[in-house]
Amino acid sequence: MKASKFYFKTRKEVSQDEAAISAVLLTKANFIEKLTSGVYNFLPLGLRVIRKIEQIIREEMEAIGGQEILMALLNPRKNWEQTGRWDTFNALFKVQSKYGSWFALAPTHEEVITPMVKNFIHSYKDLPLYLFHISDKFRDEPRSKSGILRGREFIMKDLYSFHQDEKDLEKYYNRVKKAYQRIFRRCGLNALVVESSGGTFSRFSHEFQVVTPAGEDLFYHCRSCNLYRNKEIIKNTKKCPQCGGPLKELRGSEVGNIFKLKDKYSQSFDLKFRDKNGESKNVMMGCYGIGISRLLGVIVEANHDANGIIWPPEVAPFEYHLMGLLKGAKKEDEAIKRQVESLYEKMLKRGIEVFYDDRENVSSGEKLVEADLLGLPYRIIISEKSLKNHSFELKERKSQKVKMIKLKDFDKIIKGR
């Protein structure tokens, strides 16, 4: 991609109102743009990262048998009344058609998927079943905050599993837990698995927490027995409930959660199956969420420095940032431009994701500063200096380490992902 044609304009300043560093950097670097409180537009750079995260999630969901579906966001009131959540779900967005009927904007999808699979699940032979869905979610938050970390409209992946019995649910629950750890690792995050309260329908559930000062959740860690547990379920204690050791309080942002729903929603919608003995039983369910747009923010919270973002390679919008630094002397500049163009063409041909800053009216200093702000993993520079040595400069964003590499070795070194 050539920068001169690309929809992005970085900003030097953002409102001092914005407290979350992820929102500041993503706005300055033009990945996202706020429409209104808790509602954001994703610009080309931001969307590329979202797509990368989604791709990782798709791969890991499919690896544990998940099949992707896309459910409707406009939900009839009836479904939400059937579970009682039309009145009890605090953050439910309700909209009325001008012809009178009411709808919910989906904040989660149990109310849609459970009646949906009734048309599929009749027998134990139809189980287990794993379906996942990636789309926007709506929650009428009383207070959205921290930019993209807690919004009223956000992107989420949810996976729903259907089982014959609790034992099978338990088994799959643990597989999902492992898949989630792989997902977050691939996103460049160290996500801690924290025991949490499952609300009214499950005694235990787990959330995946990334430690950051911008997070909203408090949880405890016991060093001696390695317990992680949400503060919500440990009341008035400074000692580990498991081994008596001292507890350390941590603050984090919840990037994912997994719940054993058991038969709560099967009961509401009368989702049953015949077992081997011809007996009718409730289907056991699990649900598993990942906040994708929140992940975008948390990745930045966890990966930045004073100059900007430092994208973990697998989720970077592009892998390479390519530029030529002009000298002002016509002859040399022509040579530099020719060399950069040829590298760009070569990288494109080989399918390498490269962001080429070909803008002619932008100074070298500005290009360099912007490169750090955007935070692509590697920067390739051609300059008068490098050309004299028949070389190019390769710099890693994360370590700031620079290598001069001979142009003839380009193909050996630059391989793409």
Added chain:
RNA sequence: CGGGGUGUAGUGCAGCGGUCUAACACGCAGCGUUCGGGACGCUGAAAUCGUGGGUUCAAAUCCCACCACCCCGACCA
């Protein structure tokens, strides 16, 4: 939903009853010089001061209402 705060060119902000014909910086347009860490000079365009009402000889500035945004708390499948 309680408490606190803020709304002024595209962006970030100054001004807080008369000196406002609303300042500064960034950005934008034009011309020229630049080009290894957000270059410089000159010229120029761009604001019915969030909305509505009120007080006053006079309102961006004071008062009331509404709207929007931010922060703390409550809330958070």
